[in-house]
Amino acid sequence: MKKKKEKQIDTGKDAKKMPRKWKVIHVICLLLVSFAAIAALLSSWVLRTWQNLTMDELMYQLSAPTEGTGGGIIESAIIQAGIPSAAIIIFFWQLFRHTRRKGFYKKLLIICLVSSVAVLSITDVYVWNILAIGDYLNYQTHPSTFIEDNYVDPDSVSITFPQKKRNLVFIYLESMEVTYSDLADGGGFEDDVIPELTQIAESNEDFSGSQSILNGAYSLPYTTFTMGAMFGMTSGLPLKNNLENNDMITQSKFFANTTCLGDILENEGYHNVFMLGSNASFGGRRLYFEEHGNYDIIDYNYALNTGMIPKGYKVWWGFEDSKLFSFAQDELTALSQVDEPFALTLLTVDTHFENGYAEPGIPTPFGDNQYANVMAYSSYQVSQFLSWMQEQPWYDNTTVIICGDHPTMDSDFCDDVDSSYQRRAYVAYINSAVSTDNTEYRTYSTLDAFPTTLAALGATIEGDRLGLGTNLFSDTPTLQEEYGLKDVTEQIERKSTFMEKLADIDFSSEYLKERQSWSRTEDHGTTVYDTN
Numbered sequence: 001m002k003k004k005k006e007k008q009i010d011t012g013k014d015a016k017k018m019p020r021k022w023k024v025i026h027v028i029c030l031l032l033v034s035f036a037a038i039a040a041l042l043s044s045w046v047l048r049t050w051q052n053l054t055m056d057e058l059m060y061q062l063s064a065p066t067e068g069t070g071g072g073i074i075e076s077a078i079i080q081a082g083i084p085s086a087a088i089i090i091f092f093w094q095l096f097r098h099t100r101r102k103g104f105y106k107k108l109l110i111i112c113l114v115s116s117v118a119v120l121s122i123t124d125v126y127v128w129n130i131l132a133i134g135d136y137l138n139y140q141t142h143p144s145t146f147i148e149d150n151y152v153d154p155d156s157v158s159i160t161f162p163q164k165k166r167n168l169v170f171i172y173l174e175s176m177e178v179t180y181s182d183l184a185d186g187g188g189f190e191d192d193v194i195p196e197l198t199q200i201a202e203s204n205e206d207f208s209g210s211q212s213i214l215n216g217a218y219s220l221p222y223t224t225f226t227m228g229a230m231f232g233m234t235s236g237l238p239l240k241n242n243l244e245n246n247d248m249i250t251q252s253k254f255f256a257n258t259t260c261l262g263d264i265l266e267n268e269g270y271h272n273v274f275m276l277g278s279n280a281s282f283g284g285r286r287l288y289f290e291e292h293g294n295y296d297i298i299d300y301n302y303a304l305n306t307g308m309i310p311k312g313y314k315v316w317w318g319f320e321d322s323k324l325f326s327f328a329q330d331e332l333t334a335l336s337q338v339d340e341p342f343a344l345t346l347l348t349v350d351t352h353f354e355n356g357y358a359e360p361g362i363p364t365p366f367g368d369n370q371y372a373n374v375m376a377y378s379s380y381q382v383s384q385f386l387s388w389m390q391e392q393p394w395y396d397n398t399t400v401i402i403c404g405d406h407p408t409m410d411s412d413f414c415d416d417v418d419s420s421y422q423r424r425a426y427v428a429y430i431n432s433a434v435s436t437d438n439t440e441y442r443t444y445s446t447l448d449a450f451p452t453t454l455a456a457l458g459a460t461i462e463g464d465r466l467g468l469g470t471n472l473f474s475d476t477p478t479l480q481e482e483y484g485l486k487d488v489t490e491q492i493e494r495k496s497t498f499m500e501k502l503a504d505i506d507f508s509s510e511y512l513k514e515r516q517s518w519s520r521t522e523d524h525g526t527t528v529y530d531t532n
Contacts, residue, residue: 025109026096026109028113029092029096029109029112029113029116030089030092030093030096032112032113032116032117032120033088033089033092033112033116034085034089035116035120036115036116036117036119036120036123037084037085037088037089037119038081038085039119039120039123039124040119040120040123041080041081041084041085042077042081042085043123043126043127044081045076045077045080045081047127047130048080048411049076049353049354049409049411054131054132054136054221054224054493055131055132055133055136076354092112095108096108096109135493136493139490139493139494139495140494140495141495142494142495143494143495143496143497144491144494144495144496145496145498146488146491146492146494146496147237147238147240147468147491147492147496147498147499148496148498150468150479151236151237151467151468151498152236152463152465152466152467152468153259154259154260154264154466154467155259157461157462157463157465157466158460158461158462159264159454159459159460159461159462159466160459160460161268161457161458161459162433162458162459164397165268165269165270165341165457165458166341166397166398166399166433166457166458167335167336167341167342167343167344167394167397167398167399168265168270168341168342168343168344168398168399168400168401168453168457169332169343169344169346169389169398169399169400169401170343170344170345170346170400170401170403170453171345171346171348171382171385171400171401171402171403172226172229172230172233172345172346172347172348172403172404172405173348173351173378173382173402173403173404173405173426174226174347174348174349174350174351174352174404174405175351175352175353175404175405175406175407175408175409175410176194176197176351176375176378176403176404176405176425176426177216177404177407177408177423177424177425177426178201178214178215178216178404178423178424178425178426178427179407179414179417179421179423179424180192180193180194180197180375180426181193181194181197181198181214182198184213185198185202185213185214186208186211186213186214186215187214188414188417188418188421188423189416189417190416191366193366193372193375193376193379194375194376194378194379194426195376195379196379196380196382196383197379197382197383197402197426197428198214198379199383200382200383200386200402200428200430201214201215201426201427201428202214204428204429204430204431205428205429205430205432205435205436206427206428206429207427207436207438207441207442207444207472208441208442209438209439209440209441209442210439210441211441215424215427215441215442216404216424216425216426216427217403217404217424217425217427217444217445217446217448217449218422218424218425218443218444218445218446218480218485219406219407219424219425219445219446220232220238220445220446220447220488220489220492221238221240221489221492221493222238222239222240222492223238223239223406223445223446223447224406224407225283225406226283226285226347226405226406227239227283227284227285227288228406229405229406229425229446230285230288230347230405231255231260231288232445232446232447232449232450233261233403233446233447233449233450233453234260234261234262234292234449234450234453235255235258235259235260235261235292235450235467236447236448236450236451236466236467236468236469237255237258237447237467237468237499237502238447238468238492238499240492240496240499240503241499241500241502241503241505252287253287253291253504254284254287254288254291254292255288255292255502255503255504256291256504257502257504258292258502260292260293260450261292261293261450261453261454262289262292262293262294262295262343263292263293264454265293265343266293266294268341269340269341270293270340270341270342270343271296271335271338271340271341271342271343272289272293272294272295272296272342272343272345273295273296273297273298273331273335273342273343273344273345274289274295274296274297274298274299274345274347275297275298275299275324275327275328275331275344275345275346275347276298276299276300276318276324276346276347276349277299277300277316277317277318277319277320277321277323277324277347277348277349278299278300278317278318278347278349279299279300279301279317279318280297280299280300280301286299289345293343295345298327298331299318300314300317300318300319303318303319303323303327308323308327309323315357316349316350316352316357317349317352317357318349320349320350320357320359321348321349321350321359321378321381322359322381324346324348324349325346325381325384325385328344328346328385329385329388331344332344332389332392332394333392336392336393336394347405348378350374350377350378351371351374351375351378351408353371353408353409353410353411353413354410354411355370355371355374355410356370356371356374356375357374358370358373358374358377359377362374362377363376363377363380371410371413372413382402386400386402386430395431396431398431399429399430399431399432399433399456399457400429400430400431401428401429401430401449401453401456402426402427402428402430403425403426403427403428403446403449404425404426404427405425405446406425406446407423407424407425425446427449429452429456432455432456432473433455433456433457433458434455434456434458434473435473436472436473436474438475442472442478442481443478443480443481443485444470444472444478444480444481445469445478445479445480445488447467447468447469447479448469448470448471448472448478449469450466450467450469451464451465451466451467451469451470451471452469452470452471452472452473454466454471455471455472455473455474456473463476464476
C-alpha cells in the first residue's frame with residue numbers, strides 16, 4: 001500500500017492562496033519571534049552596557065538626546081542587538097516561507113509561538129528583578145516630603161564672602177572613582193590605576209579624617225549621570241523632575257527659581273566660565289550654566305567656530321582632554337589679567353564609558369586594558385595641569401576642586417572589585433581657604449559639594465547647610481550621617497511634588513512635544529553653534 005502523501009501548504013510566492021487562519025497564525029508567529037528577539041537581545045545589550053542600573057538611570061540613558069554624544073553607543077546597539085535581531089527575524093521568515101509540509105509547518109509554528117512567549121516571559125522577569133522595577137513603581141506611587149523637609153534655600157540663610165575673593169577652578173572628571181586606587185589606599189583595585197590622583201587626594205582634603213585611606217562622595221539617585229551630577233554639586237539637589245528622562249534640553253529654563261552656585265558667584269562679581277570638549281547643549285548643560293551664573297561657554301562648537309580646532313575636527317565627543325587642558329591654561333592666563341575673581345569649570349570626557357578614548361601615543365601601563373590606560377593618563381594629565389597652576393602667580397588666591405562626576409557605567413571595568421566595596425566618586429579640595437580638624441571619616445554625597453565649595457572659597461554659611469548638602473569643613477553632620485545612606489537613598493528615590501514644583505516643567509514646549517513623539521538624532525532648534 002502506498003504511503004499517504006502529506007499535504008503541503010504554500011507559504012511562498014502563492015502565499016495569497018494560504019487559508020486565512022494560517023495567514024493570521026503566520027503573522028502572529030513572526031511578530032512574536034520579532035518581539036522576543038528584539039526584547040531579549042536589546043535587554044541583554046542594555047544591561048551589559050550599563051551595569052548596576054537603576055530605573056531612573058535607564059530611562060535617562062535610553063531617552064537622552066544623541067546630539068553632542070561621542071557616538072559608538074548607537075553603533076554598538078545596532079551591532080550587538082539590531083543586526084542579530086534582524087538575522088533571527090529573516091531566518092524564521094525564510095523558514096516559514098519555504099516550509100511546504102503541513103505537519104512540519106504546524107509543529108514549527110507551535111515551537112516558535114511557545115519559544116517566543118517563553119523568551120519574552122523570561123526577559124520580562126529578569127529585567128523586572130535586575131532593575132528593581134517593583135521598587136521603582138512603589139517609589140513613584142508613594143511620595144515623600146524628605147527633600148522639602150530638609151532643603152535649605154540659599155536665599156533663606158546668610159552667605160558671607162571675604163573682602164578679597166578667591167578664584168575657583170572646579171574640575172569634573174568624567175566617571176572618576178576612588179575605586180580605581182589600590183586596596184592599601186582605600187580603592188578597590190589590586191594595582192593603583194590613578195596614582196597621581198591618589199597622591200593629590202592624600203596630600204589635600206577628601207574628608208577621610210584621621211584615616212590614611214581615600215574617601216569619596218556617594219552618588220545619590222538622579223545624580224548618577226553627568227548633568228545630574230553637576231546640578232547636584234552646584235545646587236545641593238538631585239536632578240529630579242516630572243519629565244520621564246530629565247530631558248531639560250527641551251526647556252527654556254532650568255530650575256529657574258532655584259539658587260545655585262553659579263548664581264551666588266555671579267552676584268559676588270565672579271566671571272564664570274564653563275569649558276568642555278563636547279557639545280554643551282547635550283543634556284541641558286548649556287541652558288543650566290547660562291541661566292545659573294551667566295557662564296561663558298567654551299565647548300566643541302565654540303572651538304570649531306573660533307578656529308581653536310580645525311574645521312571638521314572631531315574625536316570621541318568633540319575634542320580630547322589634552323586640548324581641553326591646553327585651552328584651559330590659555331583661558332586661565334587671560335582671566336587672571338582682569339581685576340575680578342574668576343570661576344573656571346572644566347568637564348573632561350576621555351574617560352567616558354565604554355572603554356574611554358585613548359589619545360594617540362598615550363602610555364599603556366595596563367597592556368590591552370584600554371579603559372585602565374585612559375584612566376591612568378587622565379590622572380597624569382590632571383596632575384600636570386595642577387602643577388602648572390601651582391606655578392602661576394594667581395594660584396595662591398585660587399581654590400582647586402577635583403571631583404569625579406559619578407561612578408562609571410562601563411560594562412566590565414569594575415567586575416573584579418569586591419561586591420561589598422562601596423564605590424564613590426573621587427574628591428579632592430586643594431588650596432582651600434579653610435581646613436577641618438574633624439578626625440571622623442565622613443559619609444557624604446556629591447550634594448555636599450555645594451556648600452563645601454563656598455566654604456573652600458572662604459565664605460561663611462549660616463547653619464552650614466545649603467540645598468540638601470552640608471559644609472564638610474564644619475562638624476555639622478551630613479544627611480547620610482544623620483539618617484543613614486540607605487534611608488536617604490530611598491527617600492530621594494520617591495516621588496517629590498516639591499521637586500516637581502521647583503522644576504516647573506513647561507509641558508507645552510514644542511521641542512518637548514517633538515521629543516516625546518519621535519526620537520531626535522539631530523538638532524531641531526537648539527543653539528548648537530552658539531559661540532557666546
